Amino acid sequence: MPAKMDAAELSRMLGDWAQPGRLLPEALAAGLLELIDAGFAPAGSVLPAQRDCAAALGVSRGTVGAAFADLEARGYLASTVGSGTRVRSGRAAPATDGRLFSFTHSAPGVIDLSTGALPASEVARQVLTAGVSGLDAYLDTDGYFPAGLPVLRQAIADRLTRDGVRTVPQQVLVTNGAQQATYLALRALVSPGDLAIVEDPTYRGGLEALRLLGARVQGVPVGPGGMDLNLLGHALDRRPAVLYCQTGIHNPTGTTTDHDHRAEIGARAVEAEVPVIEDCCSYDLTRGGGVARTLAGHVDDDLLVMIGSLSKLFWGGLRVGWIRAGRSRIRGILELRKAEDLATSVMSQLLATRLLGRAEEARKERRRMLASRLSSTVRVVREVFPGWRWESVRGGTGLWIDSGGDVLALAEAAKRAKVRLAPGPSFSPHDGQRTMLRLPLWHEPDVLEEALGRISAHE
Template sequence: MTAAHLADLLGPWAPEHGRLPDSLADAIADLVEQGFVPAGIMLPPQRELAASLGIARGTVASAVSILVERGYATARRGSGVRIRSGKATAQTGMSGRLFSFTNASAELADLSTGALPASRVAREVLAGGVRELDPYLDTDGYFPAGLPVLRQTIADYLTRRHTPTKPSEILVTTGAQHATQLAVRSVVAPGDLVLCDDPTYRGALEVFNSEGVRVQGIPMRGDGLDVALLEQAMKRGPELLYCQTSIHNPTGRTTSTTMRKAIAGVVNDSSVQVIEDCCSADLSLGVGAAPSLAGLVDPDRLIGCWTCSKLFWGGLRIGWIRASAPRIRVLTELRKVGDLATSVVDQLLAVRMLQRVEEARDERRTLLHDQLARTEAVLRELRPKWRWEPIHGGPCLWVDTGEDAALLAERAKRVGVKLAPGPRFSPHDGHRTMLRIPVWHDQESLRAALMVC
């Protein structure tokens, strides 16, 4: 476990009053008992943990001594500190990257997530209720692949955006994270090699961690993956390439047409399976949605993961997978193991929302344009040394702070502000100076949060 991951898991552990070693030991012990820090794992070196937490090394050493005395860990000179099995519960396979999505207190200023509030289209549809439910009440309510009407609506939507699709090529999921986990699980086994963009979506990194795969990041170079490094990585025999070529999370950049074709060429010359995250494709600052790899990559080896959360609302738990019809049948059987079907009510609401997708896209584009300008103005005023590249879309800026952003995030915790530093988005804990800053917060809230951290 790296120091950055442990810091993420710890959350706001430092008290206003009391001894720091006791509080740190209590926080780590709590993680052990909950299974977030499993038996047998090595804690990060004391010097690295102290640097990540912004505290003295002696504080960490004292906390470790307390853990050893209480039976949570064993320490051996030259061998580090290891968690004892007698105190630890089963491993959860989490690294803390998605802790932004826990229920934070109202006093906490959350700048760690780019999730947008409900759109006007979503609010209007939700206010109208579900009028089409009666015919489904006479069924058992289980539609593992999704309601036929929603699969058709999604297929029509994708076809209109120049990705011809049949309903048989759609599997409705309970959100995009469910789609990503299902898609990854269908392709890899523990120990397999997975390639991904670096930086990348942190939810995907959590899935890779839970599946026990090896991960190699391919650096982003301006308008897309470094194709030369991708070609080299293909020689290692990966099972999967995970990427985002429409609107990239967290950088907000779009892969150029030339680069997209080059990536497709490398993929088509290999045997690798591709999972493309298209979740932010509709959040383009330009007119229309950003394109994807569909039509360029062999359709038998391309799986697309999509969501309604970006355009409409995260509380509507509707995502989907687009893939070849044979693969959709396999994925449908696989999803039954842990999730028999998606809510019929949510699916019917999604049908009505997707029928207004162009309206919702225009609404989001206007919001993001306006808020981006306001956010950049606040950053230039309060953080004039911070730098960022112009974005093509998405709800966030990828900002170079010029300092250790993980340490900045740790300091921010202590004053009630949650930040998302670069290592959360990297398979190799890279991008140490980077922060992902959401652009949708109002100016005063953003200003207040930045002034105290």
């Protein structure tokens, strides 16, 4: 059967389709044609109903109907009563639904509130601008270290051990950022058609990787204390290939799983013999002291794969992440890695090693900055959108806000106001979370005031 696109998926992939000085039907038709030409709406795919498109895009049904009619007249679409509108021709689909489309350059004048990625910390600025040292020792080698430089693997293992997760270097694989780590870990465990259990909501990059791998995905709702244990038990009974979760600092909600709740999740995964991939990328970013707890100690090393990153603590541009797992699992993932990417830059790894030596300093810096920006963000949001609500956050880089209304329409209004948002469906395996919004914390108060003011004026 042809794939049917959800209105949230279409909204994500269209991006900033409404252009000043261009009629809306014409602009929408051009945006849809671009998706068809690029293969994001492949031949045979069924577009959402006109009513759903209109609601998601914040336009009239007549605008959608006119755009569809234009493309149908030009041979790109075909409408059948009772079957909807399908794409007649186009390229093969690149297996994506646009969850990471926000990681692209914003047009001039656009305020980007679509990502929680942080600018470089002061610690990172000091180390990175000082340049690379220690490179001479590696220049007589071929420069390829697929598992990572031994010195960096040791530094990561030492850091994890100090944080309460006993680790040896042979349990660490260095990657080009956490997104690659996530993809490699999932690829080692998931084949096309396999069932994967995830939280709802969850990190959108994990969802994109699972889609690329052809997995079937089932979401388990997350509350302030963690995943719904009853629904998790039913999901594990289905013998999934993997459980992908975040029990430390959760992205996007900023909550953390209670200790007893976390122990129960681990016990159930072990009993079901289901491998667990835990995203620990935000575990440094707690509001209190120390780091967030994880499933380490509750799930044996042969079942647990941990994903980490230096992006949150230092800077995303460094592109250094890691996988921590049992030795045999690391060896298997290493061979997968070689097939697509031989190694991480030696220079980046040397810089990462120096940065890890200042991890505690960086954690304190991030904690101070995020606490200050949380306070200013809350103040601005309450002034501009007093009806918005959210749970208290335990850490992370954003607020998970309930807007109380249709967040897809809000995001479309924001696009017209030159503001990019991250609506809830991007973080849901089923394109749910239709009233939710992830708002980053790191922007200066005046920038956030300007952005939210623009949105309020265009609602």
